[in-house]
Amino acid sequence: MSDLNSKQRIYLNKIQNEPEFWKLNKLRLSILFSIGILNGFSVVYADDTQKLSNTQKIKLTQSSVKQDPVIQLDPVVVTARRREEKAQDVPTPISILSPKTLETQRISRVEELQQALPSINVALQNPRQSSIAIRGLGNNLASDGLEASAGVYLDNVYLGRPGMAVFDMLDIAQLELLRGPQGTLFGKNTTAGLLNISSKAPTFYSDNTLEISAGERNYFQTKGSFSHALSNTVAGRLSFYKTIQDGFIYNVYNGDKLNNTDRQGLRGQLLWQPDDSISVRWIADYNKQDDSQGTPLIYSKGPIFNHPIYGANYNRYTDNTRQAGVSFEDDNIYSKKTASDASKRMFVEQGGSSVEANWTLDNGNKLTSISAYRIWNFTPTNSDNTVADATRNIGVAVRDKQYSQEFRLSSEKNANFDWVTGLYYFQQNIKNHAYTYYGADADTVMLYHNSALREDISNHATHILNDRSSHTYGYADTKSYAAFGQGTWHVTPKLDLTAGARLTYEDKAARIVRLAPIGGVEISTLPLVQQNSVRAQLGAYDSAKLKISDTGYAGILTASYQLQPESLLYAIYSHGEKSGGFNLAVGSAPSAGAESLKVKPERADNYEIGLKQNLFDNRLQLNSNLFWVNVTDYQTTGTQLLDNGTYTTILGNAGKVQSRGIEIDATAQPIKGLTLNFNGSLNDTRYQSYKNAPVSAFASIVTAANSQDLTGQRVYGVPKWSANFNFRYDLADYQGWQPYVSGSYAWRDWSYGNLDNSKESIIKSYGLINASFGGRHQIADHAVDVSLWIKNLTDKTYVTNVEGFMLGSYNAYLGQPRTIGASLKLQF
Template sequence: MESLMSVQKHTFHFKRKRLVLNKITQSLFISFIGCAGYSSIVYAEDTSATSGTAVTEASTSNSKSNSKADDVIQLADVIVTTRRREEKAQNVPTPISILSAKTLETQKLSKLEDLQQALPSLNVAFLNPRQSSVAVRGLGNNPASDGLEASVGVYLDNVYLGRPGMAVFDLLDIAQLELLRGPQGTLFGKNTTAGLLNISSKQPTFDPDHSAEISFGSRNYLQAKGTFSDALSENVAGRLSFYKTTQDGFIDNTYNGKDYNNTDREGVRGQILWKPQENFNLRLIADYNKQDDDQGAMVMYYAGPTFNSTVYGNNYNRYLENATQSGAKNLYTNWNDKQIHSDAPQHMSVEQGGGSAEANWSLDSGKKITSISAYRFWNFTPTNSDFISSNALTNAGVSVRDKQYSQELRLTSAGNQKVDWVTGLYYFQQQLDNTTFSLYGDTADAFYLYNVPSVRTLIANGQSNILNNRDSYSYGTTETKSSALFGQSTWHATPKLDITTGARVTYEDKSASIYRTDPIGGTPVSGLSAAERNLLNAQLGAYDSGELKQHGLSYSGLLTGSYRVNPSTLAYATYSHGEKSGGFNLSIGSAPAAGANSLKVDPEKADNYEIGLKQNFLNNTLQLNSNIFWIDVSDYQTTSYEQVGNSVVSVLANAGKVRSRGIELDATYQPIRRLTLNFNGSLNDTTYTEYKNAPAPSNISIPTGVNTQDLSGERVYGVPKWIANFNFRYDLAEHNNWQPYVSGSYAWRDWSYGSLDNNPYSVIKAYGLTNASLGARHRIGENELDVALWVKNLTNETYVTNTWNSSNGIVLASLGQPRTIGATVKLSF
């Protein structure tokens, strides 16, 4: 017990990190070789704790025999279907974190980006709906990866979402959310190398389950949600859910007085559940989501290097000089001001939706057949600014049209056998088309090319028209066809020892092509000098890759041994292997010079090793889950960039070898009746073990002309070394049908590099966010009224969530939401 208390005590002392690592490692080792606890398992429908448990009062059959029975409380296990059958989360020998509907509601976790405030080892990068990604244990941070699948799979109602942007919607009518860490693929769906985020919505009910909710708050925040579920006939039930969310932005554009990074989302989900007989059910789901807001505005984080140049003189700064020569005014360089001065619009439009049919048939033998057929689409249309006031760029971006089909067929054995198993087939087909466009204004040459000596002279003479008033378009397409056979089995070797094995083989056939037309508009190319034509062609010249192809087999595997040390302690050790296929760049980048094969990205492979404990203590009022992991990744797929002319182009690349290792802790404690404390945290050391030709940051490349560097042994970008999340909820005693409650949370994230080149000026500083709520529930017959006051980012921290390398050596930053104070009224009936 002392070793476990040591884990909790030392986890909070982040300033003594090296000592903490040693203490935790020692404590975990001691826990493995000897620990005892007491457990009394109680099942509860209401699961509110983030560590995979819920709080319930213990029932007593003889209150006279225990005068203190009313004071007994316990943690009740959460039921999960991670291994394709219902079982208690504490019995599953894998790191899994769970958020219930109650937790999501209490902590106001309403969208994908919020989840990293409640889950260990999770990083969500969000610049806009297209440039978003989900990473686990530092792996998978690949925004804007049109030509690749994600390292972390996101599932909605058992359907794999082929693009991370498909998950960028309000979390509507959710029953439960599960985060699995490590390579996946032997149980269902798509193969991934880093983890899996499984989102399950509430199913239709045959009894009335209705609710109406409205929230309002700072910056004209308004959210309306509703759910209606009931029987439609004796064996058919339906459920309809909808939401609408709006809020003003918080980035001030001093050029036109508009505010950017506002919110305007809406969506609807309809379901039908048909149960013609006890052993068969069919669930039909259709949903539609729309987003139409001024997202994606970024502030100046680093204005590029200032240095003494033999060509341009002392105290030279490329960005400031080029921007000034283009006529830009009010060049804000203090990101804390939350201001831009831009003449171009900034807007994002998303439409997405789909449908699925899940059929479950239980055979007389106890086996179950499951079929899941699904179709989804995702359309993204941006309008992007250059965030300056001169007419250098009037519009730019990458629009995407994506559609996917999937079919899964599973056979699950009857439970409680000597060997439990599941096997299945999976097919996935996706087609993605994108259009990359850049519409230049009449000062483009000055902003993008003024540092080129020959262009500087032309501009001085009023003769430069290389990029001015030209429009450039490129068109990319990629198609994926993936087929897989998978299976997993658990052999109950003894009453205490289980051996789990799993395997998957996937065959994928991929094709792609990308081409760029000659630029439209501007001065006729024939009127340009040879030097000017070379500059134009390097950045905007016509190009056709022809058809590109990749195909081959990839393999996934799992071997886990788990041992029930005592009724309250499960120990496990796992080796797993995951692979995901290669892909293609749908950005041309340097391909005209490097060749079409440079557009290909190799497959990524991961080997994962971990040991863990799942424990209950203090008469099942304290639950502690801990694990140590080590992952070796080869040909790590990441978002890099290339310098094409004076522009920075985002590209996909293999970043050599990566090692991710660390410790994860997940704890829930119920010290007194109605008070629940949750803590989770992670220490994550994710490092490039080999990355010799990484891009050099602008503070090196612009002054010296050196464009590459060796990042071997350095940290992987976008990965905080330490993450800690704490939350609590206290429900006061009910009085006159009113039950007050109070909750709070604190989420802390260590610093991390914001860009692939580990630019010291892109560092995202450590920050902590505090949220709180105070409310009361009132029973009105069989109905319930819930009224709450809440605040997010209580201390109004100004913090950076992501950074982005841009033209002329600058680094832009995406800021997190400022303080929002609001109120929610919900009626359940």
């Protein structure tokens, strides 16, 4: 029993030495021994905790003979096909992060996943303006009326907004990245892939952790998790976190430090297991964020050129803002300084509840029901990021709620044929409120470049935008119904054929209403040219009710062949669709019509071939695959410059897009205690047809062009090459302590930062280095882990996202600078 930890030995001694214990704990014992006692405790689930689990993902073993440790990688169990299987036996490209990996690399937020996973790109300005792209597909920022191409699931519940995943990842059991269309078995059709996040379930034994971390810029984080049996049939788990840190962008106007962090969250769970055949898991969570995350800096002020009227070296941004009294010139990404006379805040409140029930029938089939409800509320406070009184507050507040219900029936593991089938319902109700509060300098900053108004603006004789406010209200309601099924035929012991399909019907409705402008000088008293300008830019508009009904299809055909016992070759064809949507912004609708706010469905055909290998007596796991994805009517969002100097959201279909490339994911354990991982991708994603793309600020300002042809160009937000390397080395025990050291390097190629593919928006390539070292000490049933860590070792200034701002300029959002800190973790 040398492989047992102290808690497991105490538990087993009670079973062996106390007969009354058998009577009081029949449920625990039935679970314990039904898994099987073979050869000491052997974990087969990638939890990295080496603890006993009531979910039957470990095997109890018993042996009086101590064996030498075997140097090999542990198998990992996933549910990519809605049943528990070893990841290496699943014929699909999938990358997995365990709790130990997340902890070692100090990955706690979704936007950090691109430093650990291949073919994923996370763009984050703020929780609303966020997106997850897989294989270059899914860069859809700030689109309230459009679903993501890459789906996110939390404990088997689809998250209808990418921003619902913007929180600290708490008490995670496993994180899986599935690449390619996944619509057959997962609740909503996803044409690019999905991120599947699973939290740790309640346990019928003590599983408690408490961790405190502190670091530079007053970084402080505390998080904990407490789990135990509440009765013979009920277990509970409670988890929490609180994270704060000062910002690193200095506002020279008032001395504030912007881009600070203030997040907190709580999750409670109950698990009811009256017997081995039934389990019901209830989860409720709440997360809140109230800080200045998402503070931008000027990345480019737009084109400098010889203007036919205003002369040489003309720049619209500089010329207009200087006219309003702005003289600060040190606002760039390297100075990390800005000058703003208005506040920058955002508030996010989200949470939900789900109940998952699993019932194993007498014939071995398994019936699953998942019921869920979630809310997501977002309220921002933004400005023009200058000391001019141009825009006092601008933003889009969102209120979102969703309901979902899934019923699933899966067969018992069968030597000939396995199958899964089910029904799915999803309802989402989203409302947004776009608002702009203009100040006394609004005409100067936004319209001074207009030659017809320039002289009057200089003489303070215009009242077009000054001291007015504009409010637009929109909603989008979705009802989605689906039936799905998938089966695997084990043709021979080595050959499997899989086929699956999903039929989805969706009804969507939306409406966008812009109210007449409020405040300012009475419009009817203005000169006619100013009256027309006010109405053109801020006039009332009502789209009336818009409707979309779509029937979508998803399917998959897979063939896999076991070349050798540890080598799996597979080929996949999959088809995915997601329904159309709406642009919940007025945009060009007053002139182009309300139908221009609609977006057609997106369809993807994916072809790939892959090889999964376990080599050198399972010391090396090497997975590689080639993929080719053709997308029709790719849904994409961006921004386009308007005459008033501001940008509007552009939502449309980019014709055809092609994504093709290579992915590699390798994990090795060459010696005891040392684990190495390398993953990388070549991702060539291009527009095959996009003839009416938004034009760059340079072309718009200099040539007055309003569209361009991006056919053959790279899709924005997609680095062609990316690579991640990380290691962890657990050294031999030293005086009761087990020291360890870890490190990682993540590199990303350059990419375009905005839909217009302008050179001014290019995000340069960068590499990040993280490192940590520490030690773990076991004290009876308790453990202490102390570590020192550093993130962004070289203090690299790097850009994570770019957006078109005002007057032809571009804003950039920066990743975190170097942070050094320490953590103390207790397990008891």
